[in-house]
Amino acid sequence: MIKENKLIVITGATGSGKTTIRDYLVNHYHVAKVVTHTTRAPRKNEQDKVDYYFENDETFAKNHFLEHVQYAKAKYGSSYEGLEKAWRNNHCAVIVLDTQGAITYHEKLGNQALIFFIEVNDPVILKNRMIERGDSEDKIKQRLSSHEYERDLKVPKELQSSAYVIENNDLKHAEATIDALVNKLC
Numbered sequence: 001m002i003k004e005n006k007l008i009v010i011t012g013a014t015g016s017g018k019t020t021i022r023d024y025l026v027n028h029y030h031v032a033k034v035v036t037h038t039t040r041a042p043r044k045n046e047q048d049k050v051d052y053y054f055e056n057d058e059t060f061a062k063n064h065f066l067e068h069v070q071y072a073k074a075k076y077g078s079s080y081e082g083l084e085k086a087w088r089n090n091h092c093a094v095i096v097l098d099t100q101g102a103i104t105y106h107e108k109l110g111n112q113a114l115i116f117f118i119e120v121n122d123p124v125i126l127k128n129r130m131i132e133r134g135d136s137e138d139k140i141k142q143r144l145s146s147h148e149y150e151r152d153l154k155v156p157k158e159l160q161s162s163a164y165v166i167e168n169n170d171l172k173h174a175e176a177t178i179d180a181l182v183n184k185l186c
């Protein structure tokens with residue numbers, strides 16, 4: 001039987017562990033990663049075309065975006081081509097988005113989009129994780145004072161009836177929740 005294409009949309013606050021959980025899905029379930037585009041500078045250990053397509057304003061504008069946003073003064077966008085490429089590799093794909101992007105995918109893809117909202121129980125943990133990741137003090141300050149940071153702390157009303165909330169205070173606990181969801185939904 002041919003399985004319907006699905007897209008796991010991982011969303012939530014900065015530092016909540018979205019990328020870590022995306023990598024778990026890719027490494028343990030061979031879910032196909034959708035690589036998105038950004039104008040922000042790479043972090044240490046991030047590679048062009050693997051973690052993001054790193055762009056400038058001019059090259060960013062040339063993409064064929066399904067959606068794009070501004071997040072803490074940088075641009076981010078996900079293309080139709082990126083999704084199609086991932087679905088050619090596996091009927092189950094995964095993308096990491098802010099909550100605005102997650103709402104757009106929910107509206108455009110309907111039941112094909114599985115929304116996973118990653119939550120931690122204390123915002124202080126988010127800041128500490130950004131420090132541990134090696135983000136500069138300036139970047140952390142800019143991010144924590146942004147409108148997008150506040151907005152992404154909670155499941156948006158548009159996603160309340162569809163999002164699966166995954167607690168990531170403890171990674172092993174989060175992975176166990178992910179295991180159960182993947183086996184049920186993908």
Ligand SMILES: Nc1ncnc2c1ncn2[C@@H]1O[C@H](COP(=O)(O)OP(=O)(O)OP(=O)(O)O)[C@@H](O)[C@H]1O
Pocket residue numbers: 012013014015016017018019020021129130132133168169170171172
């Ligand atoms: N459950 C956990 N316990 C401790 N550290 C964690 C946990 N989950 C993720 N981390 C660490 O926290 C840091 C932030 O995680 P990650 O980069 O996955 O977050 P993110 O939600 O993708 O952030 P952003 O939106 O800012 O890119 C990383 O250093 C990661 O290794």
Ligand SMILES: Nc1nc2c(ncn2[C@@H]2O[C@H](COP(=O)(O)O)[C@@H](O)[C@H]2O)c(=O)[nH]1
Pocket residue numbers: 011012013014018036037038040067068069071076077078096097098099100101102
């Ligand atoms: N709506 C979109 N959001 C995206 C996209 N790519 C990444 N993101 C989200 O942006 C913030 C900041 O990311 P960071 O890597 O600089 O920490 C985070 O919430 C990402 O999930 C995209 O194409 N569209």
